[in-house]
Amino acid sequence: MSDLKEFKKILFCGLESGGKTSILLVLDKKFSLLPTVKPTIKAKRTLHTNALLGTMTIRWDLGGQKGYRKIYLGNKSKYFTEMQSIFYVIDIQAPEKFEEALVFLKDIISISSESHPDNFQLLILLHKCDPDIKNNTTIVNNINYLENKISSFIKDIRFSVLKTSIYDEPSLLKAFSDGAFYATHKTEMFQTLLKDYMGKTYNSSTLLLDQNCFIIASRSTNPAYQEICEAIAPRLTQALEKLEEWEINTIDIVTNIEFPEKHSEFQKEGIIFLRKLDISEIRLYLVTLCLNKKVKIKSYEYLPILADNLKNLLESFD
Numbered sequence: 398m399s400d401l402k403e404f405k406k407i408l409f410c411g412l413e414s415g416g417k418t419s420i421l422l423v424l425d426k427k428f429s430l431l432p433t434v435k436p437t438i439k440a441k442r443t444l445h446t447n448a449l450l451g452t453m454t455i456r457w458d459l460g461g462q463k464g465y466r467k468i469y470l471g472n473k474s475k476y477f478t479e480m481q482s483i484f485y486v487i488d489i490q491a492p493e494k495f496e497e498a499l500v501f502l503k504d505i506i507s508i509s510s511e512s513h514p515d516n517f518q519l520l521i522l523l524h525k526c527d528p529d530i531k532n533n534t535t536i537v538n539n540i541n542y543l544e545n546k547i548s549s550f551i552k553d554i555r556f557s558v559l560k561t562s563i564y565d566e567p568s569l570l571k572a573f574s575d576g577a578f579y580a581t582h583k584t585e586m587f588q589t590l591l592k593d594y595m596g597k598t599y600n601s602s603t604l605l606l607d608q609n610c611f612i613i614a615s616r617s618t619n620p621a622y623q624e625i626c627e628a629i630a631p632r633l634t635q636a637l638e639k640l641e642e643w644e645i646n647t648i649d650i651v652t653n654i655e656f657p658e659k660h661s662e663f664q665k666e667g668i669i670f671l672r673k674l675d676i677s678e679i680r681l682y683l684v685t686l687c688l689n690k691k692v693k694i695k696s697y698e699y700l701p702i703l704a705d706n707l708k709n710l711l712e713s714f715d
């Protein structure tokens with residue numbers, strides 16, 4: 398086994414029953430184990446390698462029961478050093494635990510605030526934001542309350558707040574991609590290729606996903622376009638993979654879209670397409686949002702060049 402130091406450490410923390418272990422099961426596509434999940438005893442560590450990027454991560458799932466929390470806070474050098482990222486999970490369906498969750502979050506921030514690597518990320522997951530209840534008044538109020546509280550006390554570190562649910566897999570794929578692959582050396586190289594592609598085609602958002610639908614790189618002219626692409630990309634890839642089960646070779650999936658009038662900052666019509674790129678036995682997906690047909694034509698025209706550049710880049714990693 399490789400030296401553990403080569404592994405990027407990613408922490409999952411929060412109170413008991415917040416959903417940390419379940420999130421990890423969804424990320425590993427171990428859906429059948431979800432109903433059997435039990436409270437985590439102390440800390441569980443698992444090693445993972447991303448085949449495309451060659452990044453090796455060690456995920457620490459820190460059981461959230463009170464007694465364990467004390468142990469972690471009392472042993473900073475073991476738990477809270479040299480992290481690439483911390484995922485802090487808050488159950489938004491349990492308002493009675495919000496104060497305790499915020500106190501533990503503050504404790505973690507104060508204990509881990511020194512010596513972060515440059516690309517350290519704190520990702521706060523407002524979790525159990527299940528699709529069927531996410532617009533309920535109580536849930537919306539809970540989210541607003543937590544967002545206000547969090548932004549009032551986190552001052553000096555970069556953080557993001559994301560709404561997630563195990564019933565919304567794309568929300569977890571996006572969160573984990575942000576936390577695990579942000580600003581690594583190799584993702585920056587993919588990023589440069591996407592920048593070049595967008596410069597040539599004038600499209601408005603481009604995502605590059607690996608075969609597990611983790612977002613390896615993304616470029617967008619507008620955060621809203623990016624959000625749209627991130628939300629639908631895993632669903633489009635699922636459709637493509639489904640078709641492949643019938644041995645139907647799907648070249649791409651194209652959706653013609655019309656933005657509602659009320660979003661007047663958007664152009665009205667557009668196209669989002671998913672294209673699979675099989676390069677040297679590696680499956681990649683490209684998702685692109687174009688605001689008109691000319692841009693779509695250009696986006697397709699430059700695909701072979703992008704594919705070539707990706708191929709060269711992947712070969713340079715060997």
Ligand SMILES: Nc1nc2c(ncn2[C@@H]2O[C@H](COP(=O)(O)OP(=O)(O)OP(=O)(O)O)[C@@H](O)[C@H]2O)c(=O)[nH]1
Nearest residue numbers: 413414415416417418419436437460461525562563
């Ligand atoms: N409704 C809903 N329930 C969830 C979600 N994620 C997890 N759960 C449920 O929350 C409960 C606790 O989940 P766990 O994954 O064990 O929570 P944990 O944070 O690992 O808990 P500890 O190991 O004790 O720290 C389980 O019954 C899960 O099914 C979610 O997104 N929505």
Ligand SMILES: [Mg+2]
Nearest residue numbers: 417418436437
């Ligand atoms: Mg657990």
